[in-house]
Amino acid sequence: MSRLEAKKPPLFISEPLSGDAVSQSLSVLSGIFKSSYGPAGRLKQLHNGVGGCVCTTSQSSALLGHLSVSQPVLRVLTASVRNHVARFSDCGLFTAILCCGFIENFRSLNVEPFTVVKISKHLLSLCMDHLKSEACGCRVSVDFSNVETLVCLVRSILTSKPACMLNKTEVDHLTSQVLKAFIFTVPCHVETNAVLGKCVIIPVKGRRVVDSTVYPGLLIEMPEIQLGKPLAVKRTGSNMIKIALFSVSMSGDGSNSEEGTLAVHHGVSLEEAELNQLLNVGKQLVKDEVGLAVCQKVMHPCLKQYLQEHGVMAVDRAGLALMEPLGRMTGSQSIASIHSLSPGCYGSLKDLCIKSFASKHFLHLIPEDTAICSLILCNRSETAWDELKRVCETAEHVLQLTMKEPWALLGGGCTETHLASYIRHKSSSLPASTFKDLDCSQTQYQLVADGFCRSLESVARSLSHNGEEILTDTVYGHCWFVPSGSPCVSKWSDLVSKCGCGMSGSTEELSWRFLQGQSVSPVTQGCPKEPSVKLADILTLDCFAAKCSGLQVALETANLILDLSYIIEDQN
Numbered sequence: 001m002s003r004l005e006a007k008k009p010p011l012f013i014s015e016p017l018s019g020d021a022v023s024q025s026l027s028v029l030s031g032i033f034k035s036s037y038g039p040a041g042r043l044k045q046l047h048n049g050v051g052g053c054v055c056t057t058s059q060s061s062a063l064l065g066h067l068s069v070s071q072p073v074l075r076v077l078t079a080s081v082r083n084h085v086a087r088f089s090d091c092g093l094f095t096a097i098l099c100c101g102f103i104e105n106f107r108s109l110n111v112e113p114f115t116v117v118k119i120s121k122h123l124l125s126l127c128m129d130h131l132k133s134e135a136c137g138c139r140v141s142v143d144f145s146n147v148e149t150l151v152c153l154v155r156s157i158l159t160s161k162p163a164c165m166l167n168k169t170e171v172d173h174l175t176s177q178v179l180k181a182f183i184f185t186v187p188c189h190v191e192t193n194a195v196l197g198k199c200v201i202i203p204v205k206g207r208r209v210v211d212s213t214v215y216p217g218l219l220i221e222m223p224e225i226q227l228g229k230p231l232a233v234k235r236t237g238s239n240m241i242k243i244a245l246f247s248v249s250m251s252g253d254g255s256n257s258e259e260g261t262l263a264v265h266h267g268v269s270l271e272e273a274e275l276n277q278l279l280n281v282g283k284q285l286v287k288d289e290v291g292l293a294v295c296q297k298v299m300h301p302c303l304k305q306y307l308q309e310h311g312v313m314a315v316d317r318a319g320l321a322l323m324e325p326l327g328r329m330t331g332s333q334s335i336a337s338i339h340s341l342s343p344g345c346y347g348s349l350k351d352l353c354i355k356s357f358a359s360k361h362f363l364h365l366i367p368e369d370t371a372i373c374s375l376i377l378c379n380r381s382e383t384a385w386d387e388l389k390r391v392c393e394t395a396e397h398v399l400q401l402t403m404k405e406p407w408a409l410l411g412g413g414c415t416e417t418h419l420a421s422y423i424r425h426k427s428s429s430l431p432a433s434t435f436k437d438l439d440c441s442q443t444q445y446q447l448v449a450d451g452f453c454r455s456l457e458s459v460a461r462s463l464s465h466n467g468e469e470i471l472t473d474t475v476y477g478h479c480w481f482v483p484s485g486s487p488c489v490s491k492w493s494d495l496v497s498k499c500g501c502g503m504s505g506s507t508e509e510l511s512w513r514f515l516q517g518q519s520v521s522p523v524t525q526g527c528p529k530e531p532s533v534k535l536a537d538i539l540t541l542d543c544f545a546a547k548c549s550g551l552q553v554a555l556e557t558a559n560l561i562l563d564l565s566y567i568i569e570d571q572n
Contacts, residue, residue, distance in 0.1 A: 017107055044063060064085070105452075123452045130422055202221075247297075410503060
């Protein structure tokens with residue numbers, strides 16, 4: 001009998017943010033996120049204490065998936081960022097760094113948390129209204145009839161993760177392949193409720209990145225296929241290939257039986273009875289003029305042989321991941337029982353062929369009209385390939401989000417510094433009625449606004465990892481990087497040629513100021529303008545939907561954490 005112990009009372013922790021342990025943990029977590037940010041971000045190697053897989057990355061989804069956070073306050077933060085990444089795939093590090101910045105800057109103010117929350121929500125609404133207005137100087141319209149902006153958007157995502165280890169030629173090649181794959185997923189015939197297709201990524205490790213390529217339709221790996229043999233596949237009268245898709249096991253080992261007791265008559269072989277049932281299924285497929293049978297699980301060798309002898313190609317072990325795109329591409333319904341086949345469950349294909357890539361052989365399923373494609377993705381090492389796969393999936397998702405909201409935001413820290421400049425200008429000219437409505441003084445509002453702006457600027461500063469000086473101009477509010485070790489000059493324009501996003505060039509007289517960690521007094525300047533000089537071929541862009549959501553999630557999470565009075569932990 002186990003020993004009985006008295007239940008321990010719950011642990012009450014008041015004012016959790018005031019403790020040194022939380023402050024130190026927040027500082028460490030913020031440092032991890034900041035040092036991973038941007039194209040020059042430092043890589044992190046993550047592994048558990050008992051061996052297993054080692055992950056080398058600077059991507060938020062991988063970092064948060066492997067980090068173990070014990071502080072309840074920080075678990076709230078990481079959970080919010082994970083939820084954001086699950087929905088948008090992009091701007092995870094931006095959200096995490098900004099949230100940490102809000103917490104660090106707001107809690108140092110001599111202002112009640114309730115007042116901070118009200119003022120910061122008002123500042124957020126100013127930001128969102130500005131980002132969604134036509135006058136916004138950091139928003140770029142995305143025209144899907146012009147590929148240039150889409151190229152900039154995809155290239156910005158690919159170059160943001162150094163663990164992919166891509167050179168310029170590889171970035172250009174992958175950018176074109178990702179865009180090609182995305183275009184394949186856009187349906188040709190738009191209906192009332194158009195649904196985008198899917199790109200299935202096929203791994204090929206140990207090959208050059210420039211060998212990566214896209215095929216319309218689906219590729220199914222078939223190691224046992226005989227290359228020299230022509231594909232003799234039965235076709236229907238309309239020269240199409242009828243396909244049957246089985247999600248049930250066809251191994252004949254009784255694995256489909258439900259839990260319970262099976263009653264078998266004396267002298268009857270269960271295995272033989274099930275094999276006869278499988279062969280009956282095969283006969284039905286032959287009778288219905290099926291040319292391709294695909295099974296998610298294992299298919300009995302006798303059934304495979306029977307089908308092949310009658311002109312039906314049999315593919316097994318297709319896997320769960322392929323079932324959904326296969327069904328969408330061919331119009332077939334997944335067959336979940338070998339005891340009943342409905343004539344309406346079959347789909348159709350235009351053609352089948354064999355594709356060889358490196359040492360792998362694939363069956364290429366070519367549809368009549370599809371929004372499904374396959375991207376054969378190559379990289380030299382497993383670590384680089386894993387990171388590259390995540391980045392390509394992010395790029396595909398960002399393009400899908402951009403179709404819904406056809407805008408992009410300037411990258412390279414320029415959106416953050418532009419918004420900070422805009423908020424400083426806006427907050428200095430608010431009417432007295434605003435402070436009355438928020439039940440705060442003008443001084444309190446300015447303090448919170450300054451902390452808000454410093455948090456935005458801290459994201460831009462996080463892009464510097466090699467000791468660069470960071471400037472922002474007082475005309476456009478863009479971010480500029482001065483290389484470390486640069487000589488002292490009388491004009492900054494002698495050292496900087498373009499801003500972080502590439503939209504502004506220093507061809508005109510601009511006034512700059514340093515982006516410092518703390519601002520002694522709020523900077524007074526005019527409303528930032530939209531640059532007149534645009535270098536559209538080299539823009540660095542961010543996903544509009546993901547960054548807007550990240551801004552909202554960061555502030556809402558920070559406000560939630562700042563408003564915590566107690567943490568109650570069960571000690572049992």
